[in-house]
Amino acid sequence: MELRHLRYLVAVAEQQSFSRAAAHLHVSQSAISEQMADLEDEVGVRLLERGHRRTELTEPGKIFLEHARRVLEMSRTAVLEAQRAERGQVGTLRIGFFAGGVGDGFPALIRNFRDTHPGVELTLMEMHVTEQWRALQDGRIDLAFTRAPEPQMRRDIRYEVIQHDPMVAILPLNHPRASAKRLDVKDLSGERFVVSSRGTSPSVYDKVIELCMTAGFTPEIASVSTVWSSVILMVQSGEGVSILPYNRQQIGFRDLAFVPLKAKNAFVELCVCWTARRDRILLRNFREMAKEHVRTGRL
Known part of the structure; x- marks a missing residue:
């Protein structure tokens, strides 16, 4: 069963006609007929009453239609959420920091990011510098406000200096x-x-x-x-x-x-650190905002 089977069924149900559904979807009427026959074979029940003037849903067809619409809506939501994730608008972000290294502008940066990325679940984790490096390598955090990693760590960890x-x-x-x-x-x-x-x-x-x-x-x-x-x-x-x-x-x-x-x-140096293998647009968005706060003296 494919999503197009469900889209064709919804169109036929709404248009109450194979020909009108075909025109609505910009496909041939034969394609609609074939796909509906395949769908009924797969489901194992008759979903449509085919009449000369009007095509209607059977009782099982009405039940199936409700679920088909939900599946289609879920598929549309999945596409939108994936596109939002690609733009860095949704997801999870775990940030490590140490109190002696971030100033009083750090809370403002976090509030700003939360306000501009309401779909991101953001978690703050306080830990000392070397623990942050290990947490990055282990995948327990995604970003760290920390010191420049020691040379032996730089194979895994990338960093940008944001201030001295x-x-x-x-x-x-x-x-x-x-x-x-x-x-x-x-x-x-x-x-x-x-x-x-x-x-x-x-x-x-x-x-x-x-x-x-x-x-x-x-x-x-x-x-x-x-x-x-x-x-x-x-x-x-x-x-x-x-x-x-x-x-x-x-x-x-x-x-x-x-x-x-x-x-x-x-x-x-105060740095923002991350691992190359886990880098993504959400992390890059946060790093850009952090650098902007530094440039404007807000961090």
Whole structure:
């Protein structure tokens, strides 16, 4: 049984005539007759009462017609939904992020995407950087707001840099350099450092080591924390100083100073990551919107 059998039956039922149905569908009357005979043979019951002036449905034909119309409507809906999916208007999108890496513009981006893509089921999943990379590879998320993947990950993971997050020194307010407009990293030589774990944020950890080594010293690491909020807590507790990417969430800590660094390479990249084998128009639409938010200063 094919959809055309159902379309021909609906046309005959509505036109009450093989000839008028043929004219309506722009096919020959013989084609209509053959297809209706084939349909009745396949169903095993007579669906049509063929008269000289009018063709009518039998009682089984009336029941069959109801289901035929539903099937045709479902097929039309399937086509429309497939076309919407091709345009990136429907589907599911699972986004990984980490709180220390997205600013206060991130919720606005998500709201904007929800408003412009109401047919997309969007899910947010917070996870640290290296967990995001594994989740992308495993297919647990589709996109990630994260740091640039390490070289061994780049066979599977594609990425675009959307912004550079400046690194800042995080100091207690009573630190001698707390009031500085900008800070030379070498001024922190001899300090105890609280750092982000390389296991969860390798790019930030490596950048801190790089900045210190370039400034001529190896940092004395007093504590290692897995998330930026824990690093902040350690500095507040007097464990040492730190260097982290700046984000606007840090403004609320009144007992700490966040001092920009002079070094030109004092930044880490914020990226949107995905896997090539799972890329599709929906993901590309989201990436374009994210880049637009960056260009207009809304992220």
